[in-house]
Amino acid sequence: MESFELHAPDSAALADAARHWRAAYVHIPFCARRCPYCDFAVVTPDEQVGPHRRYVDALVSEIGMEPHWQPLDALFIGGGTPSQLEPDQLALVIAALAERFGFAAHHEVTMEANPEDWDAETADGFLAAGVNRVSFGVQSFDATVLASLGRLHNAEQAVDAVHVAKAAGFDSVNIDLIYGAVGETVASWRATVERGLATEPDHVSMYSLTVEPGTALSRAVGAGAPAPDEDDLADKYELGSEMMDRAGLVRYEVSNFARPGATVRYNMTAWAQGEYLAFGLGAHGHREQVRRRNVRRLSAYLDMVESGNRPQAGADRIGGWSREVERVFLGIRRAAGVEAGSAGAQLLAGADGQRLVGAGILSDDWGRLRVLRPLLTDEVSRAVLSLSP
Ligand SMILES: C[S@@+](CC[C@H](N)C(=O)[O-])C[C@H]1O[C@@H](n2cnc3c(N)ncnc32)[C@H](O)[C@@H]1O
Numbered sequence: 001m002e003s004f005e006l007h008a009p010d011s012a013a014l015a016d017a018a019r020h021w022r023a024a025y026v027h028i029p030f031c032a033r034r035c036p037y038c039d040f041a042v043v044t045p046d047e048q049v050g051p052h053r054r055y056v057d058a059l060v061s062e063i064g065m066e067p068h069w070q071p072l073d074a075l076f077i078g079g080g081t082p083s084q085l086e087p088d089q090l091a092l093v094i095a096a097l098a099e100r101f102g103f104a105a106h107h108e109v110t111m112e113a114n115p116e117d118w119d120a121e122t123a124d125g126f127l128a129a130g131v132n133r134v135s136f137g138v139q140s141f142d143a144t145v146l147a148s149l150g151r152l153h154n155a156e157q158a159v160d161a162v163h164v165a166k167a168a169g170f171d172s173v174n175i176d177l178i179y180g181a182v183g184e185t186v187a188s189w190r191a192t193v194e195r196g197l198a199t200e201p202d203h204v205s206m207y208s209l210t211v212e213p214g215t216a217l218s219r220a221v222g223a224g225a226p227a228p229d230e231d232d233l234a235d236k237y238e239l240g241s242e243m244m245d246r247a248g249l250v251r252y253e254v255s256n257f258a259r260p261g262a263t264v265r266y267n268m269t270a271w272a273q274g275e276y277l278a279f280g281l282g283a284h285g286h287r288e289q290v291r292r293r294n295v296r297r298l299s300a301y302l303d304m305v306e307s308g309n310r311p312q313a314g315a316d317r318i319g320g321w322s323r324e325v326e327r328v329f330l331g332i333r334r335a336a337g338v339e340a341g342s343a344g345a346q347l348l349a350g351a352d353g354q355r356l357v358g359a360g361i362l363s364d365d366w367g368r369l370r371v372l373r374p375l376l377t378d379e380v381s382r383a384v385l386s387l388s389p
């Protein structure tokens, strides 16, 4: 793959090139315990998960079932908590992908990690396994907020984790932050962003706390606990964005900020409607106009793979008009926007599009659509999804 080091994170050329990259996602579901807001495919020790090695062996088998493809530009090992695995175990998975597909020049291998799992020895081990980018689930540097999010680490562990990763030689370090938790003031959020930026991350993902159905948080809100407040979330988003900008981190997607050269290729591929393979519990992939998803129950996943079957729960062909609408829906999240194409042209010609452009929310620059007010991206997305052929 061409090196894109010189492109600004929000460049249209970079955003559009990502459509042709080859990516893969691997899911590691293990977590020490489940955070109250999380609805990802996760298994905790009390759920009789069995040895991690059994899951790793199943991943290697599943990778072997995938038809041959081209060398990978980007691999994202997400979770769950990939840092719950031993570096040697993750090395087996990366080696299986290297053998089956190979890796392109300048490839990116990201792993998610929780700060409490991280020290110099594990950092060296994961580097040796082939990981070159690490994404820490920091969420906050405020002890009250960390407690309300049910996290197991403290602020010092998060700072140390980033420093250790940088010293170990990872090409790129990301921190995930969450704003809007109960007990978080604007001053606390400002302090969190300040402390996060002081660690000099290459990339920051900044998410508003979402109340996902079926989670402990959702049950608490249903029972009368306060839900995240929309105005408070908007204020914190604006404040966080300004602080990122001042620190030289460019917003290139609604919630993602990077220094030049540090955009995350796996996500860029997905937002460009590119193709990516998926392995592991609950993983979603996209190839040859088919979106497929794996089973979400660990016992079902292991049984299916160990009996020689792909652990697929379902697949949908996305072609024709629905593919065109999806292209705009995904691309509009990027600061670089998306080619209008036939769906964009229809949006601009209709009442919704005219209103969005008139209100300064959406712009049309020579056939390229851009959302000018990222906080209102969902409003544009709804208009895109309501288009019909
Ligand atoms: C699924 S976690 C996996 C990584 C790691 N286990 C962790 O907790 O950081 C990836 C990221 O998703 C974000 N996340 C998960 N659930 C969320 C929610 N309900 N609202 C906002 N962000 C969420 C968090 O920022 C988290 O770092």
Ligand code: SF4
Pocket: 030, 031, 033, 034, 035, 038, 039, 040, 042, 079, 080, 081, 114, 137
């Ligand atoms: S947020 Fe991360 S650590 Fe918490 S349950 Fe979800 S995947 Fe696990």
